[in-house]
Each structure stands twice: as structure tokens, then as C-alpha cells.
Amino acid sequence: MKERLNLWFGKTKQADRVDITSGKIPKHVAVIMDGNGRWARKRGLPRVAGHHQGMKNVKQITMTANDLGIEILTLYAFSTENWKRPKDEVDFLMKLPQEFLGLEIEELIKNNVQIRMMGSREGLPEHALRPIEEGIERTKNNTGLILNFALNYGGRKELLYAAKQLCESVSRGELKPEELTEEHMEAVLQSSGLPDPDLLIRTSGELRVSNFMLWQMAYTEMWFTDALWPEFTKEHFYEAIAGYQQRARRFGGI
Ligand code: V07
Secondary structure, eight states, X not given: OGGGGGGOEEOOXXXXXXXXXXXXXXSEEEEEOOOHHHHHHHTTOOHHHHHHHHHHHXXXXXXXXXXXXXXXXXXXXXXXXXXGSOHHHHHHHTTHHHHHHHHHHHHHHHTTOEEEEESOOTTOOHHHHHHHHHHHHHHTTOOSOEEEEEEEEOHHHHHHHHHHHHHHHHHTTSOOGGGOOHHHHHHTSTTTTSOXXXXXXXXXXXXXXXXXXXXXXXXXXXXEOSSOGGGOOHHXXXXXXXXXXXXXXXXXXX
16 A cells, blocks of 8 residues: 555645555545536536546445545435436436446455445336346445445435334334433434444535435535535545644534
8 A cells, every 4th residue: 555655645725745645544434425416517518427427436435435445435325306307317226236247246355345326226116126136135244445325325214214113113012211311312324233424525625414424424524525526536535635634623622
């Protein structure tokens, strides 16, 4: 890793260049991959060309996260609200999991990456779900980076579903309402078993959480960048981590 040391820098507003390898690397990074449509429009291309370019960047950023020693990378690929988009666009998006895995699964396996998914399987077409389940199965014993796709995911739906499961536990007599703890809640969330994100990155300049991991982001540091997802490079990633490390230094010591 050290032979590539000259690459492992992030710029921050306060300091020009900081070596991010000597600071704390976040365990869990979540990303809202926004700006694919805008990237395409800027180039006079159809929106779907932006989504496709965005998919290529998933590979780059996954490898960067793996090299940095990040343990979990959660990517918001498709929200429960995205079904409202034009049918042609939705159809195109639903082909991306299969295309991505067809291109990258062998390389992901070689790199010890474990694939996971958060979100509702209901409503996903078979041609998307089948390769995802196969990818999850083929990588389930891998011990490296967890690449966690949020697909057909919505934070409120997740919380509502969790509430329903807890209610069912209560009505079966397994649990009393007054005994409910945060741990019970965490056990019925789709992120169950994963630590909360340490850092959320949102690309493309929007300053919102947009129904993403509402429970899990209670203490998450947030990094917003104007870079559009298809042009979000590993250098942008280092910059976000440098920013995260600087905040940890400022607030940790007092
Ligand atoms: C999607 C590319 C990234 C930018 C955001 C929107 C478009 C990768 C996947 C994927 C999902 C599951 C999986 C493997 C790959 C994906 C959708 C959209 C729906 F197991 N990128 N990507 N899925 N985009």
C-alpha cells in the first residue's frame, strides 16, 4: 500500500494535502450516487447513458474502498421512489445489476468482496433478482469488503416493516412492549449485523438525506460534493475521507 503513498492524499479546506492512511479510516461508508442524469444532459446524451457511466464508476469506487481498508460500502442504487420515473428509464436501470455482475463478479470474487443487498425483493424483476441472489450466494464466505447495494430501498418502508415485525413478536407473546430495546429494532432492520455508517457521501450538490438509512444515520458524518457520480473519482473519495478525519480530530479530543 505504501508504494502508492503519493496517491493516498485528500485535500481539505484547512490543509492542502493530508495523508489519509495515517488517520482513522471509516469502517462503513454509505453513498448516494446522484447526478447521473445531469452528467448525461451536460454531454447531450440520454439519461440512461449517465446511469451506465455511473455503473462503471461503482467498480472504481468499490476497488478504491477495498484498497483503503474500508469494511463496508453501501451504495444507494435504486430507491422505492425511483419507480415513478419513465418506464423506459426504470427498465434500463433494472438491467444494470445483471450487467454489472456479469462484468465484475469474477474480479469481485478475486478481491474477496462480499455482495449484499438491502431493500425489498418484491417488485424487482426476475432478471435483476436472479443474478443478485447468485452474486450474494457466490460471495457469502468472502471476508473482505462488504459491497452492500440498497436496491428498491426506502428508509421509511424499512422502519415500517421493522415496526410490523416487532408488533408480530409482541402478539405472538415473545416480547413485551416495555421490553423493547434499540437492539430489538436493529435486529429487524435490513442492515442487521452491519455497524451504522460512519460517513455518508452524497454527490451532485443536493443537501438532503432523501429517505436513506434513517435509523442508521443518527450519528453519521455527512460529506456533500458537487461532483456528479460518474465523475466522482478516487481523489474525490480521498477528499471525503480527509474531511471525515479532520472532523474526528476536531470533536474527538474535547
Ligand atoms: C445502478 C449505477 C450507479 C449509479 C446509480 C443509478 C444507476 C450497480 C447496480 C447493482 C445493483 C445490485 C447488484 C449489483 C449491481 C445498480 C441499479 C442502478 C438499479 F447486486 N449500479 N446500479 N443497480 N446504477
